[in-house]
Amino acid sequence: MKTYIRLFTPALALLLLTAAVLPAMPPTRGGGGAPQRGGGGGGGATRSSARPNVNQPSGNRGGNASNNRASNANTNRNNNSNTNVNRNNNTNVNRNTNVNVDRNVNVNTHGNYYGGGGYYGGGCCYHSGIGVGGAVAVAAAATATAVVVGSMVNTLPPSCTVVMANGVTYQQCGSTYYQPQFVGGSTSYMVVNSPY
Amino acid sequence: MKRNIGYTIAALLLATGLSAPLPAQDKAPEAMNALNYMGTYLRTLKDFQVEAVVTTEDVLTDGQKVQFGSKTNILAQLPSKLRVSVEGEQKSRLFLYDGSTFTLYARRVGYYATVPAPDTIGKLIDVVSEKYDIQIPLLDLFLWGGPKAGADEITSADDIGPGVVEGVTCEHYAFRQPGLDWQVWIQLGDHPLPRKLVLTTTTDEARPQHTSVLTWNLAPSYSEDAFVFDPPADAHKIVFAEVKDASAGN
Numbered sequence A: 001m002k003t004y005i006r007l008f009t010p011a012l013a014l015l016l017l018t019a020a021v022l023p024a025m026p027p028t029r030g031g032g033g034a035p036q037r038g039g040g041g042g043g044g045a046t047r048s049s050a051r052p053n054v055n056q057p058s059g060n061r062g063g064n065a066s067n068n069r070a071s072n073a074n075t076n077r078n079n080n081s082n083t084n085v086n087r088n089n090n091t092n093v094n095r096n097t098n099v100n101v102d103r104n105v106n107v108n109t110h111g112n113y114y115g116g117g118g119y120y121g122g123g124c125c126y127h128s129g130i131g132v133g134g135a136v137a138v139a140a141a142a143t144a145t146a147v148v149v150g151s152m153v154n155t156l157p158p159s160c161t162v163v164m165a166n167g168v169t170y171q172q173c174g175s176t177y178y179q180p181q182f183v184g185g186s187t188s189y190m191v192v193n194s195p196y
Numbered sequence B: 001m002k003r004n005i006g007y008t009i010a011a012l013l014l015a016t017g018l019s020a021p022l023p024a025q026d027k028a029p030e031a032m033n034a035l036n037y038m039g040t041y042l043r044t045l046k047d048f049q050v051e052a053v054v055t056t057e058d059v060l061t062d063g064q065k066v067q068f069g070s071k072t073n074i075l076a077q078l079p080s081k082l083r084v085s086v087e088g089e090q091k092s093r094l095f096l097y098d099g100s101t102f103t104l105y106a107r108r109v110g111y112y113a114t115v116p117a118p119d120t121i122g123k124l125i126d127v128v129s130e131k132y133d134i135q136i137p138l139l140d141l142f143l144w145g146g147p148k149a150g151a152d153e154i155t156s157a158d159d160i161g162p163g164v165v166e167g168v169t170c171e172h173y174a175f176r177q178p179g180l181d182w183q184v185w186i187q188l189g190d191h192p193l194p195r196k197l198v199l200t201t202t203t204d205e206a207r208p209q210h211t212s213v214l215t216w217n218l219a220p221s222y223s224e225d226a227f228v229f230d231p232p233a234d235a236h237k238i239v240f241a242e243v244k245d246a247s248a249g250n
Helices: A002-024 A064-072 A128-141 B002-015 B029-042 B121-132
Strands: A046-049 A078-083 A091-096 A118-120 A160-165 A168-173 A176-183 A186-192 B047-060 B065-077 B081-088 B092-097 B101-106 B111-116 B156-165 B168-177 B180-187 B194-201 B209-217
Touching: A176 B111, B029 B156, B029 B168, B029 B180, B081 B121, B156 B180, B156 B194, B168 B194
Parallel strands: none
Antiparallel strands: A046 B047, A078 A091, A160 A168, A168 A176, A176 A186, B047 B065, B047 B209, B065 B081, B081 B092, B092 B101, B101 B111, B156 B168, B168 B180, B180 B194, B194 B209
16 A cells, blocks of 8 residues: 555656646746755755854854844745665655745745655755746735735746836736845845835 | 864963954965965966856755756956856856946846946956845856955864865865855866855755856857847846845835
């Protein structure tokens, strides 16, 4: 029975993901903005990072810019230690270290079941664009999000479009506008009033 | 044992009524000299290319550490041109500086931002850190041997002994300073280049580590275009968030 489940769960997850992602994925660069964090930078669940330089203390980190990220912009970091190494006892520890309750765009439902085992570490980023996107699509359907002008997020809701106003790039997601910015070398999005 | 001696000296100083003693320091002169020698040599380089294989660690809120890998490629023409490409598991970045403007390009998301820049790499390092909280990767290579090198910070220096990095014979040194223990493997001979760096952050009890293994090319061939940003058609211009005063709150 366990074998049966193990065989089919990944396929099922893939189906779910595909179904969720296809309509939700924005056209080309239309938006979505693959959530990119870290490189060192992790999601909001990171309490510290290794200092990368001898001669320049990471003085500003932990200062304002980082605080913004820590307090408002919660990226899911899913460290999935799915130990499915041919053992009878499946240890599937899906630990969402940081679930942004206020803004369900980051809630990750199935996106973390990646590759049906194996370690998919290091959080949200690059390839998880698909996984997170899928999760976002699932979550967003059931959620009305309240966005506060001036708040920062690390990922955009689905179906955004790039718009230009006054030579600056914005992402329009429904009736909400986000201004992408480099915050300490990572991309974040500030909720802004309509630039028009 | 070192510590005991330090305390003894401190006690003696106090007992003799001298002013408050400095914290115990134990700096092997050969280690400090090697650092100076490396820095002085680095400052003679006019242009170079370095490829760095980097691993770094983050500490999660519960103390668990996670590691990330990246590859950094630096092309520098002193004093005022720099190209740094970072290809990481999580992000891909291009830092470009042509002596008058600085651009950061996030390739995967297709965003870039450009700002006017000062006229040397040294000043650029300061400005982007102070204004935008951006650290130029491997900035130490540009600061050692110059006025911004924080040799005063060092409280302990040791010569660990011979080492080999990627087949290159080196001498291995270890230093301590507030918040940071660090090690450097310096190539032996007339080209005392740093070949490996290990930085251990000591302000977090989990002690996350940042390691760089460097491969040097002291005769790079390149075009001046390498330092100029030519935005791809699908790239979107964005802004740098400026660091606000700490007093501004949040």
